[in-house]
Amino acid sequence: MSEKWIAGVDLGGTATKLAFINMEGVILHKWEIPTDHTNEGHNITKNISDAINERLAELDHPKTKIVGIGMGAPGPVDYETGVILNVVNLGWKDNFPLKASLEELTLLPAAVENDANCAALGEMWTGAGEGAKNIVCVTLGTGVGGGVISGGSIVQGANGAAGEIGHITVMPFGGAPCNCGKTGCLETIASATGIVRLATEELSKEGTTGGLSELFAENGKVTAKEVFDMARNGDVIAQKVVNEVSFHLGLTLANIANTLNPQKIVLGGGVSKAGNFLLESVKENFSKFAFSAVRDSTELALATLGNDAGVIGAAWLIKNKIKL
Ligand code: ZN
Numbered sequence: 001m002s003e004k005w006i007a008g009v010d011l012g013g014t015a016t017k018l019a020f021i022n023m024e025g026v027i028l029h030k031w032e033i034p035t036d037h038t039n040e041g042h043n044i045t046k047n048i049s050d051a052i053n054e055r056l057a058e059l060d061h062p063k064t065k066i067v068g069i070g071m072g073a074p075g076p077v078d079y080e081t082g083v084i085l086n087v088v089n090l091g092w093k094d095n096f097p098l099k100a101s102l103e104e105l106t107l108l109p110a111a112v113e114n115d116a117n118c119a120a121l122g123e124m125w126t127g128a129g130e131g132a133k134n135i136v137c138v139t140l141g142t143g144v145g146g147g148v149i150s151g152g153s154i155v156q157g158a159n160g161a162a163g164e165i166g167h168i169t170v171m172p173f174g175g176a177p178c179n180c181g182k183t184g185c186l187e188t189i190a191s192a193t194g195i196v197r198l199a200t201e202e203l204s205k206e207g208t209t210g211g212l213s214e215l216f217a218e219n220g221k222v223t224a225k226e227v228f229d230m231a232r233n234g235d236v237i238a239q240k241v242v243n244e245v246s247f248h249l250g251l252t253l254a255n256i257a258n259t260l261n262p263q264k265i266v267l268g269g270g271v272s273k274a275g276n277f278l279l280e281s282v283k284e285n286f287s288k289f290a291f292s293a294v295r296d297s298t299e300l301a302l303a304t305l306g307n308d309a310g311v312i313g314a315a316w317l318i319k320n321k322i323k324l
Helices: 039-058 098-106 115-126 192-203 211-219 224-232 236-260 270-274 276-289 306-321
Strands: 005-011 015-021 027-034 066-073 110-114 135-140 144-150 264-268 299-302
Touching: 005 039, 005 115, 005 306, 015 039, 015 306, 027 039, 027 306, 039 066, 039 098, 066 098, 066 115, 066 306, 098 110, 110 115, 110 306, 115 135, 115 144, 115 264, 115 306, 135 236, 135 270, 192 211, 192 224, 192 236, 192 270, 211 224, 211 236, 224 236, 224 270, 224 276, 236 264, 236 276, 264 276, 270 276, 276 299
Parallel strands: 005 066, 066 110, 135 264, 264 299
Antiparallel strands: 005 015, 015 027, 135 144
16 A cells, blocks of 8 residues: 655745645655635635645545544644634635635545644654653744643643743833733743844843844844844854843743743744754753753753644644544
């Protein structure tokens, strides 16, 4: 019998990533389509279904090649019913029956999960988690996402909103406003947006000097990458920002580890491209605040799958669900 494939889908605000993945979690084909928000979001699942059919036809494979479809979507998802509870920017009304819509259009069994949770499952399956069954993933991108895996399963919570690490309050007083409506969330500090905000605050003070300050004067703005590059070169303002970010991340992750004692905490997302420079600095703070038995057994690591974590984790979802 020829090898069967899984379709993994990672829905983003502007683009949707798709992949055909084998049973070992290896991506065989991957591509992207634009995310079409019009028609109250109804085109999203239709376009995914069409894209899968078209790609199968191109590759000269029958539909039976695919055993199921797994999908990650931004927003809290009720895993049992496959209903996405509330999403901004995608056109869907609250409580959109995403799984049912996918199954109806693709005629394949489907499973859906929050996108940060899918990334965590991907890292667990073939990435930095190396098969560990208790891991926590933190995605440091434009926002901060989180996924908690306990005993090999995603911790969903009462309303699909568990693992929202980005919205742990780290500045109870005087914190910056967050997209979620609160203030002082980890996301307002440790996301790319948060890092830029902290740097801009520092650089807007009187009499700043150094490389980052020169870049700011030249371009009127700085990026998170520039902050890390400059900090690595010893720029004092950039180092101050990185220290603040690492302090809050290290403290928050230590508190999470004190609660869960996972084998690994995996840092992913665009900001984690700062690599070992960021990791070592977070580790230092983590060690200060982690309970000794936790410090000795919970390892901090960088994600290894990059942008592929979401589709791989989505594929794992359906593979696990239909017990292949
Ligand atoms: Zn928040």
